[in-house]
Amino acid sequence: MSEPPGAAVSLAEAPAADTPPPPLTAQRVVPLRRPGRWIATAVVLVLVAQFAHGLATNPFYQWDRFGYWFLRPTILDGLVITLEVTLYSAALGLLGGILLALARLSRSPVLRAVSWTYVWALRSIPLIVVLIFLYNFSALYRTLSVGVPFGPAFFSFDESRLATDMVVAVVGLSLNEAAYAAEVVRGGILSVDQGQHEAASALGLPKRYQFTRIVLPQALRSITPNYVNQLIGLVKSTSLVFYVSLLDLFGTVQTMGSTYPGDIVPLLLVVTVWYLVLTSLVSVAQFYVERHYARGATRSLPPTPVQKLRSALKELRLRARREAAV
Template sequence: MTTGAAMRVDAEQLAGMADTRLVRRRRIGATLLNVVVALLVVAAVVELVVNPNFDWPIVARYLFDTNVLEGVLVTLELTVYAMVIGLVLGVVLAVLRQSRSGLARGAAWSYIWFFRGTPVLVQVLFWGFAASLFPRVGIGLPGGLFLVSWDTNAVVPIFAAAVLGLGLNEAAYMAEIVRGGLLSVPSGQTEAARTLGLGHAETLRFVILPQAMRVIIPPIGNQVISMLKMTSVVLVIGVADLLGSVTEIYARNYRQIALLLVASIWYLALTTLLTYGQSRLERRFGRGISRLEDDRA
């Protein structure tokens, strides 16, 4: 064996030994990390089980209580109504942001600027106490001369005030999400649609929006989950949602921790279902885009 060949063999052996040491170190590090994580999980589970302050019998007693279930239903209703308002108005605002009219763009920008710049809690409170600013609403002349008028509290009850506060705030965020999705579609798609004779509305509906959905769906899913939890702020105007219901219960029995655990379990269950639905939607729209890209290739 020549000297050069011997040196190559030695180098290969050294490299193999170094790789072996590196793999062993990685395995030791991963094993230690697994052990630490497992110990922390076991400690957390043991603490949850043996600590009597969590009051699990009370949690089990109220988990499916009628008042709690009614609160869950109110929370779901608030989430659905607010998201519908937010999505519809958000699409309109996103389209206006791309309008050729400077006035329309300015109005849409001002709306987004205002509702993103003020806390949602303040907006919900504003709608809840709107009657103090406008005792009556109706049709008439400037200066408070009404031809037909109604009591503001009758027109905007507490539940409607909560929906308006959440929905109008959500529209500002939805507008930016939808606008980002629209901007992600190449401009050539619009030009191709116009070449085929499609109008602006048809291009938006049949060409732009279907392709933008891949970008829009993930953040919308996150917004739905955030809205589900954000509905808890309506407690301040007296709406008996999930958190409001458990608050009323622990105001009577003083079992705050147990009832808050009840609310947390329901929020976790609902967000888990929403997360699963979001993943299914992402998969569906992802398949459609993949097929389109395969056809182009």
């Protein structure tokens, strides 16, 4: 029986059955093609390029005036006031939030009721209303006294002398911040496994030691990212203290904008960039605080930006060596 034409050639070209496959290092891995991802990337890059081009070439932004105002002493004075108000309000608000959270979690019905009422009221009232109410507080109570309820007063003082613009701003922001911080702290404490509480109680540890050394360090893993988000909101909320006659960063820009109406846009860009700088610094601090409290909870700590850069450079060098060897 004759073979069909070309059969001998096909058998000769076919590889032998016992021929070993090429090594994995010699095989080329072809990645899966994703045209949708490339199209979306191209569209985003075009939009970003158009936005950057318009931002750089539009004369309406007046970048020369932006450079003039950015580091002016008046702007820096307002920036210092913003930082002071933020730091004082963040510290007092966090302290008040911890006390309110502990009161909310206590067994006393009076403490729970007062804490819940405070959080409910301060989260319901707009911050601008709280600030304006405190600014006009002296009209309701000209003097404040400390003494026995419904009895004699030990000492009294003039409220108008104590409530300066800085005090009104810090007290108003702290009261508002404490209400939100209380829920953040309470949620972080409740996120700790109940077995940790039971184990600490079984060891006979004092309540204060249980909270400071066992519960709080674990709760901070949940509290830190949530409270930093709240802190970023506090940085932006300081712009409202302008309405209680405190010239912070935003208040200074508002005043300069009224004096120099032709520079309103560059002044707004100045305050925008400074707020971006402040919130970026808070985000950097958040990263390192979260990394610190992640010890013992993850197998490896998240790499820092410097470590990421070193790893990327090392990978590029290895890739270049492999290509040179080929």
